[in-house]
Amino acid sequence: MYHYENAIEIKNLCKNYDGFSLKNLNLTVPKGTIMGFVGQNGAGKTTTIKSILNIIRPEQGEIYLFGMHHQKQEIQIKNRIGVVFDELPFHDQLTPTQLNNVLAGIYSSWDSKCFFQYLERFSLPLKKKMATFSKGMKMKLQIAAALSHNAELLIMDEATSGLDPVVRSEMLDVFLEFMQDENHSILMSSHITSDLEKVADSITFVHNGTLLLSGYKDDILSAHGIVKCSKENAKKVAPEDIISMRCTDFGVEIMVNDRKNCQKKYSNFVMDSTTLDEILLFYVRGLSKKEWW
Amino acid sequence: MTGLLKKDFYIGKKFLLLGIGLFLFGLLFGYLIRFSFIYGNLAHLDASEFSDNVLMIDIVFTFVPVLVLLILFFQGSLSSIYTDFSCKWHLYTFSAPLNPQTLTIVKFAELLCLWIVAFMLELGTGCIYGSVFGFSNAKTGMIAYCILAVCILLGGFCMIPMSYRYRTQNSVLTRLLLGFLLPVYLVFGVIVLNFSESATKIYNSLKLWCISHKVLLCVIAFFLIVIVGFINYLICIRIIKRRDCICGD
Known part of the structure; x- marks a missing residue:
């Protein structure tokens, strides 16, 4: 087995479609961490995930999983990956018991006992066809399948979207349990940044196929802040400190990316901490200082 | 591979059951009608009428059930590709430890196995039917059936890569034409409808040639199956390896 530091390593990934390009994406998911992969619809999250899984072929760039090239050692790699898609990729006519028989013939390290334990834990019926399952049940089934072949890396594409808060919370607990093993890692794309704030160690933002921001979640949250001031006072904020701005009923909110320094520099202004949601919004929807003035 | x-x-169980059900029903019906020719009201027919009608009955109630069986098996095998796409199972298989060769060989093996089952059923029932009733024009019938069955198999082999490339929905009509209608019209059209004298002459000479060269015919059929199957297998692997044409958004 290869010694590796990073579960996923992507270098200069490029992929072109009509009207969309993924441009020079670099991404690293260190072993033993959860990375939240955030972006709007069509930002390039699914394209990146499909490239990692070798479902689509990138035009340029290199992808390594567990230190191995994703195409050259594809089978070895895929035995160690669990994948959860946004929709159930299994046939509706199958029952969970039949699915167990099918997947046991696909994964060399399939663990039927573990699969049935998850089914019991998630209260999923064994003999019912998947067509009768709710969205939450389908997602639980996918997660049970992804975790039942001793995967070291879990790749999830919008796995928690469309689920109610109770089911989402249950799923997040399962992910945290999975992370108890220090060799396990997760790449989790999601719109729901509140989930990522709960579980992710690092965050990567993509927008229009380009990387906006990537780093440890705590670093990102502590570095960013929102300065709240009047329109007149906003002119006093140095352009190099500003990421973007937005107008509110009470004045102006300015997103800055060096909160500690800005707190000293603009000690007369109110400085609030921020959330991943707000950071994403400011990066994507906020106005630059040039546009504002 | 066993998982696939x-x-x-x-997924295909219903096609198999439906195929076998229709096959048995057709066969049973054939037996009943043949018995009615021997013991029932139709026994009064004169020799030529009897012979013509019996030939038709033999064709309709022995070959057609098997054809239905073959077509349903064939459809069942190919429709699994369509359902794979419609539920995005193909994305799951591409993210699982499965190589393109495995994905391809499973589809070809399934089609071939189902075809062999249907073919053996036909040979078996044909022999039983023939020994019970004394099959009229048995040699011609069996050769026509074998040609049809081989055409269907070759059509099926060609349709597997097409189904991957065009994600099936555009190829339903082509599949039906290629796999079923064309050979049926070609062979049965000439025999049963007798629509053209010159065609019938060609058919008759071809028939005589086939009857006298049965072994050669089997060898040609075998090599055709191997060559067409292998070429389509390679094309299918190439399509699956490229992936973007089937998975790109």
């Missing part, structure tokens, strides 16, 4: 075979068996 099991999956297709679970």
